[in-house]
Amino acid sequence: MIRFSHVHKTFARTGAALQDVSFQVNKGEFVFITGPSGAGKSTILKLCFFEEQPSKGEVKVYGTSSSAFRPTDIPKLRRRLGVVFQDFRLLEDRNVEANVAFALEVTGTPPSQVSPRVARLLTQVGLASKSTALPRELSGGEQQRVAIARALANDPVALIADEPTGNLDERATRGIFQLFRDINASGTAVMMATHDLDLVRRAGCRTIEVNRGQVVFDSASDGGFRPSGEVLAVEDEA
Amino acid sequence: MRLAIREALLAFRRAPMLSALSVTTIAFSLFAFGLFGLVALNIRNALQRVEDRVEIRAFIADGTGSEATAAAVGDISAFPEAASVRLVSQDQALQRARRELGEFSDVFEEGILPASIEVQLKPGFRDPGTVKAVAKRIEVYDFIDDIRFGEEWVEKLHRLRNIATLAGLALGLTFAIVAIIIIGSTIRMAVLARSREIAIMRLVGATNGFIRAPFLIEGFLKGTLGGVMALVLAWVALTVINRFVVQAEFFEAWMGAVGVLAGACIGLAGSALSVGRHLGRV
Ligand SMILES: Nc1ncnc2c1ncn2[C@@H]1O[C@H](COP(=O)(O)OP(=O)(O)O)[C@@H](O)[C@H]1O
Ligand SMILES: [Mg+2]
Numbered sequence: 001m002i003r004f005s006h007v008h009k010t011f012a013r014t015g016a017a018l019q020d021v022s023f024q025v026n027k028g029e030f031v032f033i034t035g036p037s038g039a040g041k042s043t044i045l046k047l048c049f050f051e052e053q054p055s056k057g058e059v060k061v062y063g064t065s066s067s068a069f070r071p072t073d074i075p076k077l078r079r080r081l082g083v084v085f086q087d088f089r090l091l092e093d094r095n096v097e098a099n100v101a102f103a104l105e106v107t108g109t110p111p112s113q114v115s116p117r118v119a120r121l122l123t124q125v126g127l128a129s130k131s132t133a134l135p136r137e138l139s140g141g142e143q144q145r146v147a148i149a150r151a152l153a154n155d156p157v158a159l160i161a162d163e164p165t166g167n168l169d170e171r172a173t174r175g176i177f178q179l180f181r182d183i184n185a186s187g188t189a190v191m192m193a194t195h196d197l198d199l200v201r202r203a204g205c206r207t208i209e210v211n212r213g214q215v216v217f218d219s220a221s222d223g224g225f226r227p228s229g230e231v232l233a234v235e236d237e238a
Numbered sequence: 239m240r241l242a243i244r245e246a247l248l249a250f251r252r253a254p255m256l257s258a259l260s261v262t263t264i265a266f267s268l269f270a271f272g273l274f275g276l277v278a279l280n281i282r283n284a285l286q287r288v289e290d291r292v293e294i295r296a297f298i299a300d301g302t303g304s305e306a307t308a309a310a311v312g313d314i315s316a317f318p319e320a321a322s323v324r325l326v327s328q329d330q331a332l333q334r335a336r337r338e339l340g341e342f343s344d345v346f347e348e349g350i351l352p353a354s355i356e357v358q359l360k361p362g363f364r365d366p367g368t369v370k371a372v373a374k375r376i377e378v379y380d381f382i383d384d385i386r387f388g389e390e391w392v393e394k395l396h397r398l399r400n401i402a403t404l405a406g407l408a409l410g411l412t413f414a415i416v417a418i419i420i421i422g423s424t425i426r427m428a429v430l431a432r433s434r435e436i437a438i439m440r441l442v443g444a445t446n447g448f449i450r451a452p453f454l455i456e457g458f459l460k461g462t463l464g465g466v467m468a469l470v471l472a473w474v475a476l477t478v479i480n481r482f483v484v485q486a487e488f489f490e491a492w493m494g495a496v497g498v499l500a501g502a503c504i505g506l507a508g509s510a511l512s513v514g515r516h517l518g519r520v
Contacts, residue, residue: 049441071446078443091435102435105241106444154443 001026002048002158002191007057009043009213017043018213020057023220025191027157030184032200033193035210041193044210045162048191049081050074062157079107082151082159082188086166088143090135096122096146097131103153121149125179141172148179158189165196173199245452246459249428257460260424264464265471267413268501272472274406275493280486281399288395289364294357294373294387302353302381310379311355319363319372324356352383366393414504421460421508425453429516436517446517453513454506461505465498 002025009018018040025031033041046052047059050066059066064077090099100118109117122128125145135143144164151159161180165173177199184190194200200207209217250257298307307325315323326334331351357376359369373387429436439449469489476488489497 075440075443075445078441083441089434089438089441091438102438103442106439106448107442108448150438150442 001060001062002189003058003060004044004047005058005060007047007054007059009040009047009052010055016213018047018054018210021210021213021215022057023208023215023218025158025189028184028187028189030181030190030203030205031192032203032205032207033191033210034195034197034200034207035216036195039210040213041195041210042162043213045083045160045191045193048158048160049078049083075107079154080157082148082154082156084144084147084151084159084161084164086163088135088140088147088167090143090146090150092135095132095134096127096138099135099146100149100153103150107154117153118149121152124152125149139172140168141175144168144172144176145179148176148183152183152188156188158191159183161190161192163193163195165194165199177203242448242451242455246455249452249456250459252431253424253428256424256427260420261460261463261467263420264417264461264501264504265467267417267504268465268468268497269471269475271406271410271413272468272489272497273475274402274409275497276472276476276486276489278399278402278406279489279493281395281402283487285395285399289361292359292364292369292388294359294369294376294385296355296357296373296376296379296382297352297384297386298354299381299383300349300352306379306381307353307355310376310381314355314357314376317357317372317375319359319368320357321360322358326354326356328353366396414500417461417464417504418508418511421457421505422512424460425457425509425512426516428453428456429513449517450513453509457505457507457509458502459505461501461503461508462498463501464505465501468501469494469497 004021004023007018007021008016010016021040021044033044035041043052047054047066048061050059050061050064050069053059053066061077062080064073091102094102097118100121101114104114104117105111119128119131122131125148127142127145127149130138130142135146138146144167148159148164159180164180165176168176173196180190180192181203207217207219208215311323311325314320328349328351331353332348335351355376357372359372363369363372369387373385376382377385436449473488476486479486
């Protein structure tokens with residue numbers, strides 16, 4: 001479970017990125033974080049995997065609290081989370097298999113278990129046939145699938161995705177989103193930041209909308225009320 | 239651990255030139271240090287041989303009674319610094335002089351050489367300061383005419399050794415710092431070259447120790463390799479010196495081991511100091 005309590009985040013150079021953000025994501029939930037670019041979506045996600053710490057307030061993620069944690073808690077927490085980004089962040093000099101195996105190796109998985117798990121993960125994301133390809137030999141959608149397989153390597157309780165479809169075309173976007181739905185269906189919570197409003201509308205999942213560092217709408221607490229669609233559409237351009 | 243070692247070895251393969259450069263720099267740093275060490279070592283050995291012969295000679299005034307001198311010998315023997323105290327009579331002095339001078343032995347007439355008390359000091363009490371102090375204490379007997387303890391050359395040799403040791407230390411330290419800086423910058427480059435991997439390692443939950451380990455192992459290996467190389471260079475240099483300049487001694491086995499260990503420590507220190515700083519920025 002992920003809980004933000006009155007979280008403020010201020011950066012030295014750019015000032016307030018988040019102001020008084022509070023929400024809770026429950027076990028197995030699927031949540032969109034939407035909002036125009038610069039709204040604070042990435043900052044929220046970074047706080048979730050402790051890449052950043054709040055300037056004020058508390059972020060609590062699966063038992064680890066931002067106001068009382070030891071440095072060694074962060075690797076432990078991150079093994080329970082899977083994170084994917086818009087730019088995939090694959091190792092270009094290693095093939096698909098090696099990219100996924102990397103996550104297992106560096107977290108101390110016994111060598112004998114790595115290979116079968118990689119095979120299972122690649123099957124899960126539909127890339128079993130491309131296990132020896134290099135990232136640059138794959139389409140964007142396929143590269144994102146590799147990143148997702150890597151994120152799932154340590155059986156995370158939650159998947160955190162920062163605009164995972166931002167670099168993908170319509171078709172690939174739908175494929176990746178469907179993969180997220182499948183992953184979610186098997187019990188993993190998903191937090192996905194996106195400004196693809198079409199996707200959000202069609203999906204009908206819980207949506208937290210941020211603007212200028214504040215939560216302006218949360219479908220879980222506002223009972224489905226939405227700010228005007230026109231405003232959303234305009235912000236989509238930003 | 240196996241993975242960390244593999245990564246460390248991979249670092250050599252990824253940047254062979256850079257790795258060779260840092261190993262050679264450590265080697266040359268330690269080599270320069272080693273040469274100075276050899277100089278200091280050989281001076282020290284020479285000094286030890288000289289110091290073995292350090293003695294104080296107190297010349298006794300003519301006509302001093304044998305009871306007085308015997309009492310003095312007894313007193314001086316009780317000095318904690320004294321190893322042996324010997325009374326050399328006028329006759330013995332003459333015999334010795336004649337023996338040493340061979341064919342010119344006739345120039346000495348009986349009674350021309352004074353009797354003396356010869357004091358040898360225990361090891362550890364042969365430095366100029368102690369020798370001087372002991373001499374002062376012997377000089378208080380009023381039948382002592384003159385006292386000699388080779389103050390000039392003892393002091394000179396000691397100064398030479400101190401300078402050599404100090405210079406060796408200063409030079410060694412300087413080179414160690416240079417080596418640490420060079421290793422540090424190689425690690426910096428290695429960290430930058432692997433920044434993507436490191437970021438991903440962090441993201442998927444690799445521990446800090448795990449992320450650091452390959453860099454530390456890399457530094458350790460480079461340092462050890464540099465140390466071994468320096469030892470080989472020093473040995474080659476010594477062989478050349480022995481052949482063409484002067485007979486000198488090489489390090490004892492334990493000194494060589496310490497040298498290699500020092501290389502390992504320099505390598506480890508260089509990477510440890512650098513890796514934390516640079517990992518923080520990735
Ligand atoms: N590391 C950072 N240093 C300084 N300012 C930052 C940093 N990260 C984000 N910001 C600022 O915080 C605000 C929110 O950014 P971000 O969370 O990336 O927005 P979004 O992901 O919704 O586009 C922006 O104004 C951005 O400039
Ligand atoms: Mg963003």
